[in-house]
Amino acid sequence: MVNSSSSIEVQFKNIQQLIQSAKFNEAIEQAKQSLRQTDEQAHQVQLRYLVAVAQRYAKKFSSALASLDELLVLDHKHSRAYQEKGYNYLALQQADKAQQAFEQAVKLNPCLVASWQELIEIYRKQAQPKLIQQAANQLEKLKQLPPALLAVTEFMHEGKFVKAEQVCRHFLQQNKHHIEGMCLLAEIGIELKVYADAEFLLSSAIELAPKHIHARSLYLNLLIRLGKFKKAEQQVEILLTAQPDNHSFKVAKASVLTGLGKTEQAINIFTQVIADNDQIAGYHLQLGHALKAKGDLAEAIKAYQRAYQIQANYGDAFWSLANTKTYHFRDDEIALMQQQIDNEQASLTDKVQLHFAMGKAYEDRKQYDQAFHAYQQGNQLQSSHNKFDISKIEQQVDEQIHHCTAELFEQRGHLGLDVPDPIFIVGLPRAGSTLLEQILASHSQVDGTMELHNILGLAARLRGRNKQENLYPKNLADIDGSYFKRFGQQFIDDTRVYREHAPLFIDKMPNNFLHIGLIRLILPNAKIIDARRSPMACCFSGYKQLFAEGQDFSYSLEDIGRYYNAYMKLMAHWQSVLPGFVLTVNHEDVVDDLEGQVRRMLDFCRLEFEPSCLEFHKTKRNIKTPSSEQVRQPIYKSATAQWQYFEQHLSPLKKVLNIN
Structure with missing residues (x-):
């Protein structure tokens, strides 16, 4: 077996050189010999592709098609394999099959210039002017890209984002303000979840080219993804001014309005867009989300059902x-x-x-x-x-413990903004935080909002643009003391849009437990509630939940167990260095003694008791988390031991949590 990646790369080059030298049979034989020496899927795919190319050049078209079928069993989304199929079918004068192959190739990778060229010829013979125009437009767009950026787009469609980033960065070093290049690098950043870099690139791009619709559209979509709905609202209005009939921008505006809690306006826009075209499944899905946030579950279900009726997969x-x-x-x-x-x-x-x-x-x-x-x-x-790495979270926890010491808070804990407005509910997802939010938001003095990204965004800024720098949280001891009050004021200003008129409001982002030290420095009078749940119930509930974004630790029993352990370790640290700053509320205690735990939370937040907090399920408000329907019902105990039905499968989790 071939173990060395450098050895196999040498073999790839040798086979390619044989093909270029028209030694097709030798290329086929060497590629087949290499196939017998490796069982790595990626190598198998590449070698089978080279076999098929050599067979086509040797006019062995049926053999080439058989090789491509074997390749597609290993990788059914290999766009160039479909392109190769198209060439072989053309040689066999099977135009219909060639068309299907080339169309599948460009569906998987819209950057295949050769496939578009062949499709234009096929459409011309069929006298299909509309399809010719569509293909010609795409081909023209691709040909306008510099060769380096065309290569970047191909790498992206093939899932080779690290390689795409390298090529794109090199191109931008030579062409600093190339808008398309900046957009592509931002798209790569979004795929790699380097959101701060992508946001900086796109905001810079629209400053340099205010009329560049694509750049502004990408910026809008990223802002929606990050929950920055006020900024997104400004961008979508600019886009709609330029293209008032653009349905995509109308739908984006409705999504922004949903994010801002203006669900009635959002539902009206979704309804209007669907009236114009009711065959787009995504429009019905987003309408369903808005209806669900509003609390109209029956209509939301109809919208979701309509979406799968339009698009079964x-x-x-x-x-x-x-x-x-x-x-x-x-x-x-x-x-x-x-x-x-x-x-x-x-x-x-x-x-x-x-x-x-x-x-x-x-x-x-x-x-x-x-x-x-x-x-x-x-x-x-x-x-x-x-491709989540739990050790990076564990490292973040260790860094917080190392740098966020009692001495830091003694020396700098008085520098933040002295306002009591925010109540942060932190912890693990599925630990009961939505229930605690609904209870507190039922109080006349508290506004419920959503999972706000502001603290996470500030931590990302403090961390630095270069990942290797890793400045935060070490720099909390060194940065200018005046920054803390400014950061606190910025948090209050930026979150005001999500509030109504109550003096206090809730930020329910669970991941903020990593940044309690930062919160204490910028908002020393904030209240923090740790929503805690028994480890097996919490971890398994997270394991069976598919999250929209940001909880990548939850897709492995071992990872979620290690994450829970890291969370407990850090929460113990915060209690040690910031005694009394965090109130721990156990979900099981809330289930067993609702009134006692409600009074305890209200006392902690310095609020008078109000009976409405016990009747939280009657409170009408927009809720955008998975538990939205559960907290619209009276409290129930059935879920506390749900994990036990699956106990025989949960040994890896028990082992990590050290539970017998």
Whole structure:
């Protein structure tokens, strides 16, 4: 077997040189010999591709097609394999099959110039002017890109984002203000979740080119993704002024309004757009989200169902139904989901969502083994995609403990903004934080908002643009003391848009537990509530939840257990260096003694008791988290031991948590 990556790379080059020298049979033989020496899938794919190319040049078209079929079993999204199929079918004078192959190639990778050129010729012979124009427009767009950026787009579509970033950065060093290059680098940053860099690039791009619609559209979508809805609102208005009939921008505006809590306005826009075109599944899905946030679950369910009726492999529609937590799938829906899971053309994202939805469907039917298998499949697919490294979280925790000492708070703890407005609810996802938020937001003096990204954004800024610098939290001891009050004021100003008129408001971002030291320095009078839940219940609830963003630790039983341990370690540190600053509220205690825990929280927040906090399920407000429907009902105890039905599958989690 070939173990050395450098050795296999040498073999690839040798085979390519043989093809370029028209020694096709030698190339085929050497590639087949190399295939016998490696079992790595990526190498197998590349070698089979080279075999097929050599076979086509040797006019062995049927053999080439067979080689490509073998390749596509290993990688069914290999765009160049479909392009090669197209060439072979043309040589065999099978124009219909050639067309299908080239169309599949550009569907997988819209940057394949040669496929577009062949499609234009095929469409011309069929006298299809509309298709000719569409292909010609795309081809012209590609030809206008500098060769380096065309290579970048190809790398991106092939999932080679690190290579794409290297080439794009090199190009921008030579062409500093190239807007398309800046946009591509920002898109790479978004894929790699380096959001601060992407935001900086796109805001710079629209300053340099205010009329560049694509750059502003990318910036808008990123702001929505980051929950920066006020900024997003400004950008979408500019885009709609330029293109008032653009449905995508109208839908983006509705999403922004949903984020700002203006759900009635959002629903009106979604309804208008759907009236113009009711065959786009995504519009119905987003309408469903707005209706769910408003509390109109029956209509939200209809919208989600309409989405999958339009597009049967739309995993997000099925997952959104499951994510209401109260919906029970019918037999025909379960059959349809299984059919789409088995569909080779379904995307990885759709399959992940379908697996999680199937897990919920089986769990509702008390078929716990099948449910766990579905959850496990979804988690494994998602985990393979996000490439999360739990050791980096553990390192962050150790850095917080090392640098955020009692001495730091003694010396700098008085420098922040002296206002009592924010109540932060932190902890792990699925620990009961939405319930605590709903209880507190039922008080006349408290506004509920959402999971705000502001503290995470500030921490990212303090960390520095260069990942290797790793400035934060070490720099909390060194930065100019006046910054703390400014940061606190900026937090209050930037979050005002999410508030109504109450003097206090809630930020429910669970991940803020990592930054309690930063919060204490910029907002010393803030209140922090740690929503805690027993480890097995909390971790398993997170494991069976598919999160929209930012909880990548939850897709492995080992990772989620290690994350829980790191969280407990850090919370113990905060209690040690900031005694009394954080109130721990156990979910099980809230379930057993609602009034006692409500009074305890209100006392901590210096609020008078109000009976409405005990009748939290009657409070009308927009809720955008997975538990939205659960907290619109009276408190229930059934979920506290739900994990026990799956206990036989949870040994890896128990081992990490040191539970017998």
